[in-house]
Amino acid sequence: MESSASPSKEEFLREFGNCYGYPDGPKSIDEIRATEFKRLQGKVYLDHAGATLYSEKQMQEVTKDLLSNVYGNPHSQNDSSTATSDLISEARQQVLRYFKASLKDYKCIFTSGATGALKLVGEFFPWSEESYFMYTLENHNSVLGIREYALNKGATVFAVDAENNECQYDKTHCCQSSYIKFVKHNIQRRSQYVSRQNTQNGGLSGEVYNMFAFPSECNFSGQKFPLDIVNLIKGDTSIIMGGQHKSGSRCMVLVDAAKGCATDPPNLEKYPADFVVFSFYKIFGYPTGLGALLVRNDAAHLLKKTYFSGGTVSASISDMDFIRRRESVEQLFEDGTASFLSIAAIRHGFNIIDSLSIAAISRHTSSLASYTRKKMSELKHENGIDVCAIYGGENHELGPTIAFNLRREDRSWVGSREVEKLASLSGVHLRTGCFCNPGACAKYLGLSHSDLISNYEAGHVCWDDNDVINGKPTGAVRISFGYMSTYEDSEQFMQFLESSFMSKSKKPFENGMVSTVKALQLSGSIQLKSITIYPIKSCSGFNTQRWPLGNVGLKYDREWLLKGPSGEILTQKKVPEMNSICTLVDLKLDKLYVESPKCKEKLEISLLLGTSNIVEEIDVYGYRYQVHSYDADINAWFTRAIGRSCTLVRCTSSQYRFCKNDTIGSTGMCRENRSQLSFANEAQLLLVSEDSVLDLNSRLSSKIQKEKCLNVDAMRFRPNLVISGSKPYSEDNWRSLKIGNAHFTSLGGCNRCEMINLSSISGRVHKLKEPLLTLASYRRNKGKILFGILLRYEDETGEEEGLMNGDRWLHVGQEVYQTN
Numbered sequence: 001m002e003s004s005a006s007p008s009k010e011e012f013l014r015e016f017g018n019c020y021g022y023p024d025g026p027k028s029i030d031e032i033r034a035t036e037f038k039r040l041q042g043k044v045y046l047d048h049a050g051a052t053l054y055s056e057k058q059m060q061e062v063t064k065d066l067l068s069n070v071y072g073n074p075h076s077q078n079d080s081s082t083a084t085s086d087l088i089s090e091a092r093q094q095v096l097r098y099f100k101a102s103l104k105d106y107k108c109i110f111t112s113g114a115t116g117a118l119k120l121v122g123e124f125f126p127w128s129e130e131s132y133f134m135y136t137l138e139n140h141n142s143v144l145g146i147r148e149y150a151l152n153k154g155a156t157v158f159a160v161d162a163e164n165n166e167c168q169y170d171k172t173h174c175c176q177s178s179y180i181k182f183v184k185h186n187i188q189r190r191s192q193y194v195s196r197q198n199t200q201n202g203g204l205s206g207e208v209y210n211m212f213a214f215p216s217e218c219n220f221s222g223q224k225f226p227l228d229i230v231n232l233i234k235g236d237t238s239i240i241m242g243g244q245h246k247s248g249s250r251c252m253v254l255v256d257a258a259k260g261c262a263t264d265p266p267n268l269e270k271y272p273a274d275f276v277v278f279s280f281y282k283i284f285g286y287p288t289g290l291g292a293l294l295v296r297n298d299a300a301h302l303l304k305k306t307y308f309s310g311g312t313v314s315a316s317i318s319d320m321d322f323i324r325r326r327e328s329v330e331q332l333f334e335d336g337t338a339s340f341l342s343i344a345a346i347r348h349g350f351n352i353i354d355s356l357s358i359a360a361i362s363r364h365t366s367s368l369a370s371y372t373r374k375k376m377s378e379l380k381h382e383n384g385i386d387v388c389a390i391y392g393g394e395n396h397e398l399g400p401t402i403a404f405n406l407r408r409e410d411r412s413w414v415g416s417r418e419v420e421k422l423a424s425l426s427g428v429h430l431r432t433g434c435f436c437n438p439g440a441c442a443k444y445l446g447l448s449h450s451d452l453i454s455n456y457e458a459g460h461v462c463w464d465d466n467d468v469i470n471g472k473p474t475g476a477v478r479i480s481f482g483y484m485s486t487y488e489d490s491e492q493f494m495q496f497l498e499s500s501f502m503s504k505s506k507k508p509f510e511n512g513m514v515s516t517v518k519a520l521q522l523s524g525s526i527q528l529k530s531i532t533i534y535p536i537k538s539c540s541g542f543n544t545q546r547w548p549l550g551n552v553g554l555k556y557d558r559e560w561l562l563k564g565p566s567g568e569i570l571t572q573k574k575v576p577e578m579n580s581i582c583t584l585v586d587l588k589l590d591k592l593y594v595e596s597p598k599c600k601e602k603l604e605i606s607l608l609l610g611t612s613n614i615v616e617e618i619d620v621y622g623y624r625y626q627v628h629s630y631d632a633d634i635n636a637w638f639t640r641a642i643g644r645s646c647t648l649v650r651c652t653s654s655q656y657r658f659c660k661n662d663t664i665g666s667t668g669m670c671r672e673n674r675s676q677l678s679f680a681n682e683a684q685l686l687l688v689s690e691d692s693v694l695d696l697n698s699r700l701s702s703k704i705q706k707e708k709c710l711n712v713d714a715m716r717f718r719p720n721l722v723i724s725g726s727k728p729y730s731e732d733n734w735r736s737l738k739i740g741n742a743h744f745t746s747l748g749g750c751n752r753c754e755m756i757n758l759s760s761i762s763g764r765v766h767k768l769k770e771p772l773l774t775l776a777s778y779r780r781n782k783g784k785i786l787f788g789i790l791l792r793y794e795d796e797t798g799e800e801e802g803l804m805n806g807d808r809w810l811h812v813g814q815e816v817y818q819t820n
Contacts, residue, residue, distance in 0.1 A: 009487055016367035020487065025356045029364070029486055037484050044428045044492045048482030049219055049259055049401050049435075054285030054349070055484070061348040062286070071344060073337055075311050084340045091343050092330065094350050095292055098358075099257075099276065101268040107300060107329040109293040110338055114258040115142040117277035117293035120333060121254060122146035124303035126209050129154035130249075135213040136162050137185060137439035138220060143213050143256050144438070147188070150211075157188040159439060162214065162225060164395045180226060182239065208249040209302060210237070217260030220440035220478070221392030222369070222401030224260065227271040229253070234272075252299055258282055258291075262482065263362045263400055274299035284349030287342035293333075300329045309335040353483070361483040365400035368481045372490045373402050381409035381503040388497070391444035391476060400481040403435075403444065405473050409503040415467035416475045418783035419501075424754070425773040426496045433463060433475040445473050467783070500776070526725040526816040528739055529690055534718065535592055536648075537561040537679045538571040539581040541718070548587075549742055549808040552677060553684025553793050554720055556585050556592070556607070561620070561679045562638055562646045569620055570646055572758055576765035577642045579758065596641035603637050605630070609652070618649065620679060626653045651678045683747050683790030687731065688719035692787070695728035699774050712771050716756055717788055723816050731789050735820030739810055743794040743819070749786030756787075 005013065013020065021029040033040065036055035045053065072080030074088060092108040099106075111117040122145065127133075133150040135143060137159045147157045160182040212233045217224050230253050233239055237251045252274040257266055261278040268276065279291035295303070308316070308323060312332055315324045326332050353361065379387035391403040406414040416432035423430050434441035442452060451472065460466040460474055467474055479493065534541035537558045548555045562570040562578070572578050577598075584593045585607070594603040609628055618627055627649040635647045677684060693714045700710045714722045721739075723731075734746045752775060757768045776785050795808075 006491075008491060012371050012487055012490075016371055019363035019367040021364060022356050022360050025360065029484075032484055033486055040484075042427055044426075044489050044496075046479035046481065046485070046489060046493060047429050047431045048262065048485070049222075049282075049478065049480035050431050051281050051288070052262055052283065052285050052482040053484060055352055058284060058348050058352050059286065061351070062345045065344060065348065066341065071340055074340055075337060084344075088338060088340060088343055091346055094347055096294070098350065098353075099261075099265050099268045099294060100270070101294055104297070105272065106268060106294050106296055109295060109330050109333045110343060111277075111291050111293055111334075112289055112339075113279040113291035114256065114277045114282075115291075117275075117291055118142045118146060118254075118256070120293060121275050121277075121303065122149040124305050125149065125211060125252075126302055126304060127153035127155045128208060130208045131155035132210040132251075133157045133213075134182075134210070135159055136215070136225065137443060138218045138223065138437060139213065139215060139439060140219060140256060140258065141436040141438065143215070143254075146211075146213065151188060151190045154190070159185040161185075161443075162229065164226070180229060180232060210249065210251040211254060212251055213254040213256065215256040215259060216266050217257075217264065217399045217401075218392070218437065218440055219259040219401070220435050220437040220476070221403045221444060222399040222480070223392045224264065224397040224399055227255075227266055230255065230271040230273045234274075252302070259401070260399060263358070263365050265358065268294065272296065280346050280349065284346075284352055286349065287339075287345045290339055290342040290346070295329065297329070303333070305333065307335070311336060311338075356483060364483065365481045365485065368485055368487065368490050369398065369400040369402060371487075372479070372481075372493065373398075375490075375494050376402065376404065376497070379497060379502060381407075383409050383503070385409050385411060387502055400485075401478060402480070403476045403478045405445075405476050406497075406501050408501075413468050413471070413473050414501060415465075415783040416473065416477050417465050417467045418780075419477050421753075421785075422500050422776050423496060425757075425769050425776060426500070427769070428493055428496050430493075431478045431480075432467070435476075435478060436462075441475065445476065447472065447474075526723055528721060528810065528812055528814045528816055529724045530714075530722040531810055531812060532715070532718075532720055532722075533557050533583075533585060534720075535560055535583045535585055536581065536594070537569075538575075538578045539583055539594075540579060542582070542584045546809055546811045549793050549795075549810065551793075551795055553680070553791075554810075557685075557720060558679045560592075560648060560650050562642070562648055563618070565645050567618065570642070571755075572765070573753075573755060575642050575644065576758060576767075579760055579765050581638075581641055594637075594641075596637075598641050598643070599637055601637075603634065605634065609650075615652070616649075621681070625651050625679070627651055682750070684793055685720040685744070685791040686718065686750055686788050687721040687723060687791055688714050688717050688788040689726050689728065689731050690714055690722055690724040691726055692728045692731070693717075696771055696774065696787075699778070700770060703774065710770065712756075716759070716771070717750075717752070718755075719788060721791075721810075726816075732786070734789065734818050736794075736818075737791075738817045738819050740814040742808065742810060744791040745794055747790040747792055749781070749784070750788040750790050751784040752787050 070080045071084045074084040095108045127150050163181040214225050233253050254275040255273040257278040262283045274296045276294040281288045376388040389405050420432045455469050531544050531547050532541045582595045590607040592605040630648045638646050697711045736745050757772050759766050779786050
């Protein structure tokens with residue numbers, strides 16, 4: 001196999017060949033991918049830190065198990081219940097073996113996941129006003145949430161940086177061991193909320209319990225924290241208490257192994273943490289919604305629970321204050337019936353891991369991450385600027401995770417959402433954001449407290465598109481490798497970075513964007529070639545030779561929409577079947593006609609609003625609209641047409657008005673302008689140049705593609721107006737234009753999304769990679785992929801006057817003039 005490998009793979013194998021793959025396993029890594037993960041063909045999955053993948057063999061064994069055995073509720077004594085109880089007991093032992101934890105020292109409590117386990121510890125821990133809760137800055141939000149319990153009971157809370165170098169002892173800021181230094185951050189206390197009782201959950205009088213929490217591996221940067229911290233903290237309580245020694249004070253250690261458990265689970269025989277939490281899907285993909293808390297026996301009695309439920313009591317009396325709880329730690333904390341069918345599945349996941357060995361998985365994933373990290377650090381623009389800013393790695397061991405951001409050649413940042421969008425087009429599955437780890441995110445991105453607060457006040461929240469604010473990234477890009485990852489995954493990811501983000505020699509620019517086709521110029525004037533109206537948002541439109549304009553743009557354009565049962569707006573992205581709904585407005589008859597291949601009858605809707613219509617207000621992408629709704633018969637027709645419950649509404653007025661800002665092409669709210677939007681996303685009208693489409697098709701044809709139907713027509717972009725006779729992309733620089741006697745202002749380029757990749761072939765909607773992938777290669781500008789321009793109609797006459805004298809009508813064949 002090596003003899004046929006590419007030069008780059010040969011280079012990789014020379015350096016990492018002893019670590020890559022599973023020479024002692026039942027299958028090679030290539031065989032594993034070919035037989036167990038066939039669904040990954042054509043995909044590069046690099047989000048194993050988010051969720052690793054289950055194998056086909058694993059799921060076959062799970063299915064076979066469930067189809068061959070009868071597992072009943074374990075809270076009984078019949079045969080099926082006994083079978084389940086035995087299975088759960090075996091599963092606990094398998095979990096403890098994975099973490100090298102002995103039965104005499106640890107118990108395994110099944111939970112809904114790592115987060116559920118953390119909540120259990122925080123809620124039932126005996127916090128007091130004398131307690132300390134200390135945690136590393138780089139921690140998941142689910143760990144940070146524990147501080148709410150601690151603070152509300154008056155405990156002292158603070159974060160620390162754990163550093164692998166020596167320092168002089170300073171009880172105010174620094175505590176150290178021989179090689180681990182803890183640097184404190186701000187002290188947090190809530191004195192105004194302190195309860196006057198001494199402890200929570202009936203804690204033990206005279207004893208003070210503290211907690212230190214850290215991840216075995218940071219889910220942001222992949223930094224591995226030294227597990228020696230466990231023995232260090234448990235051996236010297238003064239470290240968590242600022243150098244003070246207090247008799248009767250104990251420090252418990254919690255390890256969040258959610259990220260590290262997949263490739264390097266903590267060895268609890270060597271590092272006896274009091275609490276360890278993790279989720280099973282992080283290790284072998286399935287089942288989700290199941291995790292565990294591993295708790296030392298001598299720490300379990302500290303967790304004082306108030307609530308009791310089915311399965312947790314030995315006896316209770318309904319009308320008397322009498323309750324006797326179960327003594328078994330597992331039964332005491334597992335409320336209700338355990339998720340026993342999910343628990344039945346985990347042994348099949350562990351069998352897969354055991355067949356490869358966790359040591360081999362660790363070596364394999366580390367080899368891929370080390371190689372990829374090295375190659376990323378070597379990427380440079382033509383002017384020598386580094387393409388990748390990689391986070392973490394200095395003086396720390398790293399897991400198979402790489403967090404980074406990308407720079408342009410002018411040193412400006414590429415937004416993480418832009419990277420994610422382009423990665424999706426290239427079949428690369430990665431993750432962006434802060435990954436629920438605000439401390440690591442702020443640390444590596446250099447975000448101060450004031451930055452974080454001002455970003456939030458500016459509207460930035462988790463998972464939004466505000467990826468760069470005031471010149472600083474608000475999040476990062478993360479890739480991570482799993483046991484089934486291959487060298488080819490790394491290679492294709494690197495090819496994606498190089499093709500999408502490395503500067504190349506560029507052809508001269510024309511009109512502000514890359515120019516184009518050889519010898520493509522039509523002589524003569526620019527003309528309006530087609531007019532298309534889309535009455536119902538995201539449904540098919542209709543072409544017309546002439547059409548009136550109004551204060552919302554083209555009359556009746558996107559004046560209706562479909563919404564789901566919970567109020568969500570339905571579009572082709574969610575409901576591709578909407579593409580098959582055809583519409584037509586008859587101005588003479590005042591009718592909207594709607595047809596669908598799934599409905600025998602054609603639907604007729606009057607354009608005249610009757611008194612029977614119900615008026616309500618709805619929110620559409622953050623803006624308020626007053627709408628009219630329709631009766632049950634009309635809604636039933638659309639429900640049949642798209643195959644899901646929905647309702648039709650019509651816009652009658654909105655608070656959504658657009659005006660042109662000083663910056664060319666930017667838009668914003670404008671109360672003074674009479675122009676307003678119906679249900680259009682960004683502007684009243686979209687104009688596309690047929691000549692720009694021809695240029696795009698020439699680029700598509702020149703690429704070696706596997707997808708069918710390469711060429712696209714202008715209608716793929718859902719334009720209202722199509723023009724011809726201009727230079728390709730000359731419309732980019734238009735500020736205003738005139739069509740016939742109607743005046744329009746350009747609001748800039750239209751930012752394209754994957755909607756333009758939806759193609760209807762033989763009556764079925766297919767999601768392709770083109771044309772957005774090609775557009776991204778030459779039409780990308782500051783994170784946006786632009787094609788076509790957005791227009792606002794400048795109404796210079798009254799509506800009745802304009803309709804009567806024809807000024808407010810557009811006609812196919814009218815000349816188009818640039819007026820700026």
